[in-house]
Amino acid sequence: MDREVNDSLIREYTGHWTNFKKAFSDAFTDLAKEVTAKKELKDLCMKEGNIDTYITIFKKLSRLAGYDESEQGLLNMFKRGLPNGLAIRVIQNSSTIPDTLEGWIKEAWQQQLRYLQTHKFSKKGLSP
Numbered sequence: 001m002d003r004e005v006n007d008s009l010i011r012e013y014t015g016h017w018t019n020f021k022k023a024f025s026d027a028f029t030d031l032a033k034e035v036t037a038k039k040e041l042k043d044l045c046m047k048e049g050n051i052d053t054y055i056t057i058f059k060k061l062s063r064l065a066g067y068d069e070s071e072q073g074l075l076n077m078f079k080r081g082l083p084n085g086l087a088i089r090v091i092q093n094s095s096t097i098p099d100t101l102e103g104w105i106k107e108a109w110q111q112q113l114r115y116l117q118t119h120k121f122s123k124k125g126l127s128p
Helices: 004-043 051-065 071-082 083-094 099-123
Strands: none
Touching: 004 051, 051 071, 051 099, 071 099, 083 099
8 A cells, every 4th residue: 555655656746847847948948949049040150161060050040049941031141151152152153043041052052062072073183
């Protein structure tokens, strides 16, 4: 009988603790995540030529920040985080300059891939 009472109390305590942690997290943590994500997104820049990492982190932070992909400000943040040379290549080498975030992501990825392949052949002394 004592064991049943103990088990019941433990289940009840665990349930209350779980509910408290969720309520606390909902009330405070999500706000902090959004604010932090907005700041990190504003400061995010592509590093070491790694376009895949940049795109992945950018998309994750924009979701956490609560941005909609169609927001013009989000597109501007993405372009600002690209190296100048890559942004210029997107503008100069696209058949039409992208006007959406997804368009810029796709074109920046393609231009970076072209650059890396060209650079690879240049180092070998071969022509592309």
